[in-house]
Amino acid sequence: MDTVDSAETVAVVGLGAVGTAFAASLAEAGHEVVACGRRPLERIEITDERGTRAYPVGWAGSPEDAGPVPFVVLATKIHDTPATAEWLARLTADGGHVVVAQNGVDHRERVEPLVGAAAVVPALVYLNAERTAPGSVRVRRTERDLVLPDDAAAKAAANLFETSGLTVETHADFRTAAWRKMLTNVAANPITALTGRRVEVLTEPAVADLALAVLREAVAVGRAEGAQLTDADATRTLAWLQGLAPGSTTSMLQDREAGRRLEYDGLTGTIARLGDRHGEAVEANRALLALLSAISA
Numbered sequence: 001m002d003t004v005d006s007a008e009t010v011a012v013v014g015l016g017a018v019g020t021a022f023a024a025s026l027a028e029a030g031h032e033v034v035a036c037g038r039r040p041l042e043r044i045e046i047t048d049e050r051g052t053r054a055y056p057v058g059w060a061g062s063p064e065d066a067g068p069v070p071f072v073v074l075a076t077k078i079h080d081t082p083a084t085a086e087w088l089a090r091l092t093a094d095g096g097h098v099v100v101a102q103n104g105v106d107h108r109e110r111v112e113p114l115v116g117a118a119a120v121v122p123a124l125v126y127l128n129a130e131r132t133a134p135g136s137v138r139v140r141r142t143e144r145d146l147v148l149p150d151d152a153a154a155k156a157a158a159n160l161f162e163t164s165g166l167t168v169e170t171h172a173d174f175r176t177a178a179w180r181k182m183l184t185n186v187a188a189n190p191i192t193a194l195t196g197r198r199v200e201v202l203t204e205p206a207v208a209d210l211a212l213a214v215l216r217e218a219v220a221v222g223r224a225e226g227a228q229l230t231d232a233d234a235t236r237t238l239a240w241l242q243g244l245a246p247g248s249t250t251s252m253l254q255d256r257e258a259g260r261r262l263e264y265d266g267l268t269g270t271i272a273r274l275g276d277r278h279g280e281a282v283e284a285n286r287a288l289l290a291l292l293s294a295i296s297a
């Protein structure tokens with residue numbers, strides 16, 4: 001299937017900040033959204049630059065309550081992916097597409113073992129989503145909502161989201177695109193979570209210097225992994241983060257504030273592991289990793 005020209009059934013596994021933001025756009029466009037999760041949910045609410053709107057959703061409390069669907073959006077934290085195995089097996093029993101709306105650089109490796117014949121579509125999420133209550137999200141938009149690969153599997157997903165009013169970019173060199181997104185996360189997420197402050201903390205000169213050191217190390221690691229990054233990516237990423245809408249937060253800061261597990265292994269932990277593998281110095285990232293691990297103990 002290359003285009004989506006009718007109402008589709010879309011299962012969303014992980015109705016947190018990102019899952020609710022996408023579910024709201026899909027529901028607004030007339031698609032049938034099935035919320036897959038532990039907590040009953042009948043309606044979701046989104047607040048963005050257009051105001052606050054609410055949409056009804058279906059709810060499945062366990063995989064047996066859900067049928068195979070053409071599209072799944074997986075929007076849990078990276079570390080919760082293995083726990084969604086039964087959902088994914090059931091939802092993809094007839095194939096279809098699984099859009100992995102998570103951070104990190106190894107979406108396919110993470111999810112392909114769980115989805116049989118379904119096509120895995122890695123998705124880089126650029127909108128800034130803040131959970132305000134169960135089923136409610138506040139979205140601050142950037143210049144794009146989503147970045148997908150430029151391949152056949154991603155085409156149907158790109159169409160689904162574009163026809164739902166989201167801004168989608170596709171990239172032939174998805175590895176580089178994924179590393180560019182990873183750069184935003186290895187700088188913003190740990191520093192906001194550790195300081196307890198929103199992304200505006202990155203405009204403080206001493207904090208900006210730390211972020212730049214973290215970013216330069218991550219650029220070197222990304223290049224060793226085959227991403228087409230240059231030193232300018234470090235300064236560009238910092239400038240992009242400093243220019244985010246006032247009040248922008250991060251997923252890791254929200255987790256710290258809510259007392260949830262922090263998603264640092266797939267971000268800063270990945271930089272530390274790959275840095276070791278490639279013989280790149282990653283001291284700044286390793287220092288953040290030690291602190292994240294300490295506050296998680």
Ligand SMILES: NC(=O)C1=CN([C@@H]2O[C@H](COP(=O)(O)OP(=O)(O)OC[C@H]3O[C@@H](n4cnc5c(N)ncnc54)[C@H](OP(=O)(O)O)[C@@H]3O)[C@@H](O)[C@H]2O)C=CC1
Nearest residue numbers: 014015016017018075076077080083102103125128129251
């Ligand atoms: N927030 C943001 O602005 C952005 C986030 N991202 C990335 O998107 C991904 C999702 O982040 P975000 O939306 O912030 O995370 P949230 O923590 O807000 O949402 C994750 C959701 O997954 C649910 N969940 C966890 N385990 C399971 C399970 N086994 N079965 C079903 N549901 C489950 C959680 O349920 P419960 O509520 O019960 O815990 C929660 O509702 C992450 O990889 C993040 O890094 C990327 C860009 C921006």
Ligand SMILES: CC(C)(CO)C(=O)C(=O)O
Nearest residue numbers: 127128184188249250251
């Ligand atoms: C870009 C950023 C830092 C903010 O949306 C993000 O991806 C996250 O919060 O995980």
